[in-house]
Amino acid sequence: MPDFIAPIEGAVCPLPLPHDQAIVIGHGSGGRMTQSLIQQVFLKHFCYAPLQAGNDFARLPMDGKLGSMAVSTDMHIVSPLFFNGGDIGRLAICGTVNDISMSGAISLYLTAGFILEEGLPIATLEKVVESMAKAAEEAGVQIVAGDTKVVEKGKADGIFINTAGFGWIPENSQIGGEMARPGDVVLVSGTVGEHGMAVLAARGELGLLMDISSDVAPLNHLIQDVLKAAPHTHVLRDPTRGGLATTLNEIASQSKVNITIDETAVPVQPAVRTACELLGFDPLYVANEGKVIVITPADEAEIALSAMRNNKYGKYAARIGEVNPEPQGRVLLRTSIGGLRLLDTLAGEMLPRIC
Amino acid sequence: MPDFIAPIEGAVCPLPLPHDQAIVIGHGSGGRMTQSLIQQVFLKHFCYAPLQAGNDFARLPMDGKLGSMAVSTDMHIVSPLFFNGGDIGRLAICGTVNDISMSGAISLYLTAGFILEEGLPIATLEKVVESMAKAAEEAGVQIVAGDTKVVEKGKADGIFINTAGFGWIPENSQIGGEMARPGDVVLVSGTVGEHGMAVLAARGELGLLMDISSDVAPLNHLIQDVLKAAPHTHVLRDPTRGGLATTLNEIASQSKVNITIDETAVPVQPAVRTACELLGFDPLYVANEGKVIVITPADEAEIALSAMRNNKYGKYAARIGEVNPEPQGRVLLRTSIGGLRLLDTLAGEMLPRIC
Numbered sequence: 001m002p003d004f005i006a007p008i009e010g011a012v013c014p015l016p017l018p019h020d021q022a023i024v025i026g027h028g029s030g031g032r033m034t035q036s037l038i039q040q041v042f043l044k045h046f047c048y049a050p051l052q053a054g055n056d057f058a059r060l061p062m063d064g065k066l067g068s069m070a071v072s073t074d075m076h077i078v079s080p081l082f083f084n085g086g087d088i089g090r091l092a093i094c095g096t097v098n099d100i101s102m103s104g105a106i107s108l109y110l111t112a113g114f115i116l117e118e119g120l121p122i123a124t125l126e127k128v129v130e131s132m133a134k135a136a137e138e139a140g141v142q143i144v145a146g147d148t149k150v151v152e153k154g155k156a157d158g159i160f161i162n163t164a165g166f167g168w169i170p171e172n173s174q175i176g177g178e179m180a181r182p183g184d185v186v187l188v189s190g191t192v193g194e195h196g197m198a199v200l201a202a203r204g205e206l207g208l209l210m211d212i213s214s215d216v217a218p219l220n221h222l223i224q225d226v227l228k229a230a231p232h233t234h235v236l237r238d239p240t241r242g243g244l245a246t247t248l249n250e251i252a253s254q255s256k257v258n259i260t261i262d263e264t265a266v267p268v269q270p271a272v273r274t275a276c277e278l279l280g281f282d283p284l285y286v287a288n289e290g291k292v293i294v295i296t297p298a299d300e301a302e303i304a305l306s307a308m309r310n311n312k313y314g315k316y317a318a319r320i321g322e323v324n325p326e327p328q329g330r331v332l333l334r335t336s337i338g339g340l341r342l343l344d345t346l347a348g349e350m351l352p353r354i355c
Numbered sequence: 356m357p358d359f360i361a362p363i364e365g366a367v368c369p370l371p372l373p374h375d376q377a378i379v380i381g382h383g384s385g386g387r388m389t390q391s392l393i394q395q396v397f398l399k400h401f402c403y404a405p406l407q408a409g410n411d412f413a414r415l416p417m418d419g420k421l422g423s424m425a426v427s428t429d430m431h432i433v434s435p436l437f438f439n440g441g442d443i444g445r446l447a448i449c450g451t452v453n454d455i456s457m458s459g460a461i462s463l464y465l466t467a468g469f470i471l472e473e474g475l476p477i478a479t480l481e482k483v484v485e486s487m488a489k490a491a492e493e494a495g496v497q498i499v500a501g502d503t504k505v506v507e508k509g510k511a512d513g514i515f516i517n518t519a520g521f522g523w524i525p526e527n528s529q530i531g532g533e534m535a536r537p538g539d540v541v542l543v544s545g546t547v548g549e550h551g552m553a554v555l556a557a558r559g560e561l562g563l564l565m566d567i568s569s570d571v572a573p574l575n576h577l578i579q580d581v582l583k584a585a586p587h588t589h590v591l592r593d594p595t596r597g598g599l600a601t602t603l604n605e606i607a608s609q610s611k612v613n614i615t616i617d618e619t620a621v622p623v624q625p626a627v628r629t630a631c632e633l634l635g636f637d638p639l640y641v642a643n644e645g646k647v648i649v650i651t652p653a654d655e656a657e658i659a660l661s662a663m664r665n666n667k668y669g670k671y672a673a674r675i676g677e678v679n680p681e682p683q684g685r686v687l688l689r690t691s692i693g694g695l696r697l698l699d700t701l702a703g704e705m706l707p708r709i710c
Binding site for chain 1: 412464491502
């Protein structure tokens with residue numbers, strides 16, 4: 001996440017993308033530079049309706065069948081390969097299971113593609129593969145096809161993994177980033193910012209004393225719990241690359257609404273808050289890999305919240321804000337001292353690259 | 356191709372895979388080292404029936420639906436990115452369209468994942484994306500989901516692309532590598548070895564005078580033509596990495612039969628033959644990206660052959676051999692001087708890596 005996203009309107013202007021220039025790290029940040037690349041290179045040539053919808057999944061009607069298919073793909077790169085709370089294998093399974101689940105679909109099948117760098121210890125590969133199998137078992141999905149390529153030393157970074165997957169969307173389900181409506185309530189399934197900070201910690205960039213564990217987890221069961229409790233849910237989206245702030249901006253743009261959140265309502269672990277303060281990061285922009293934003297009509301918000309809190313991955317779920325008609329396409333933050341400020345999409349990278 | 360392949364029995368013994376060792380280039384060759392890695396690492400932990408079937412596609416029954424789904428994934432790495440007759444973009448689309456088509460399925464949708472190396476010119480990326488769009492249009496498939504990641508300079512090789520895809524297998528279709536039967540006829544859709552030699556030529560490794568163009572092409576329309584003409588076709592498989600010889604060995608192992616082919620019947624372009632002779636390569640082991648092996652009952656062979664010859668990608672289709680009961684799991688070559696020799700699977704690499 002994010003997969004290719006439709007041209008963003010409103011507050012988030014893609015940056016110009018001069019074609020005599022080269023790819024830089026910021027093009028992979030999930031922010032405005034990523035949007036430019038997607039809009040001006042990929043969507044320019046790939047003119048397919050499901051891509052243009054701008055969700056983490058494509059919704060594909062199947063001729064003569066009830067319901068439709070949700071499809072998603074994710075390229076996984078992370079350095080180091082192992083970190084507190086997870087590894088690239090668990091990340092690869094959870095990332096795609098979660099993207100498919102954001103459609104309301106039942107996740108069914110994954111494919112796995114590997115690029116291995118010459119010199120990678122086979123024992124390391126096996127640890128990653130084992131972790132994938134364990135995460136797939138937890139999520140209840142099958143890995144049904146795979147492919148492996150090997151490149152010369154120095155032409156990759158240990159292991160890269162692609163997972164693509166699909167699931168079945170029940171008939172009449174209408175969940176999507178474009179469905180937020182004024183009056184809706186914005187929920188998040190737990191504390192934000194752990195994954196990004198755990199990866200930084202694993203790189204030794206936070207000093208030794210921080211005990212932060214990545215939240216990487218498959219959310220498909222939690223999401224099914226939410227949909228059973230709150231069947232009129234409008235939006236489900238996981239705030240991965242770019243964090244809560246970037247993801248809320250995507251939703252505000254797609255739905256042409258304002259989203260206003262309360263700074264004090266957003267749950268953040270004390271260790272994450274401290275680490276962010278020390279390093280000058282904002283936890284609202286730090287990646288998560290086991291959290292979901294849920295936007296529901298007001299009358300289903302409480303029951304959705306308790307459904308999340310009853311799941312082991314949603315214990316710290318919270319109500320963080322609401323959807324308003326104006327200003328369209330913008331996200332506002334009600335600060336702890338009562339002011340309102342714009343919570344914008346970053347242009348490139350705030351953090352060193354973590355995914 | 357090949358995607359994860361089931362444990363190979365019979366003549367092809369996987370090599371031992373000491374876990375204190377590291378990945379080497381040969382693990383990506385498609386030969387016996389690749390089989391060892393798949394069997395002893397991937398299939399050890401990924402215990403899912405569709406993976407174990409050993410085809411280039413997974414066949415997935417869909418609850419309560421007619422027919423089933425064919426799913427496949429492929430990681431694409433090629434150096435250089437552009438070569439005579441194609442580029443990594445065309446390769447990425449055709450590779451997955453072809454793998455899905457090998458099930459007899461109608462190819463429908465693809466996903467595309469990109470890993471970009473910092474410093475890649477945006478104009479180069481756009482050329483690749485444009486080529487993908489063109490190949491997808493030719494094949495009649497839609498790209499419905501995508502993802503892009505960027506890695507630091509020196510941590511990738513320009514562009515890596517994953518394509519995963521799926522199609523719909525009509526009810527009652529039973530095509531697969533395990534379906535070859537004694538008495539069947541072995542056909543190939545055209546001359547072999549162009550792709551591998553075109554990539555080597557693009558690296559400047561063949562000298563300047565060789566005019567060899569890659570055969571990379573989407574074969575889905577040709578395959579539908581074959582299936583209309585010869586509906587009882589038993590096996591369809593594209594001889595990519597490892598070439599015709601390796602692919603025939605996979606089929607002989609899966610079907611527990613002998614396959615015997617005539618050296619003089621296998622079509623090879625004169626320029627490819629010359630280049631192979633100069634470099635000491637065997638064209639039967641060189642990769643193809645636009646050819647398919649078709650194995651049919653004897654009474655449908657001629658009509659399948661003319662169906663191929665009527666398609667622009669099958670003009671030089673030929674009957675190259677037959678299926679016999681013994682020796683099980685082995686491929687034999689009837690040489691031009693009338694002898695019989697074993698056509699084995701290579702252990703690692705014959706060629707410099709090309710995919």
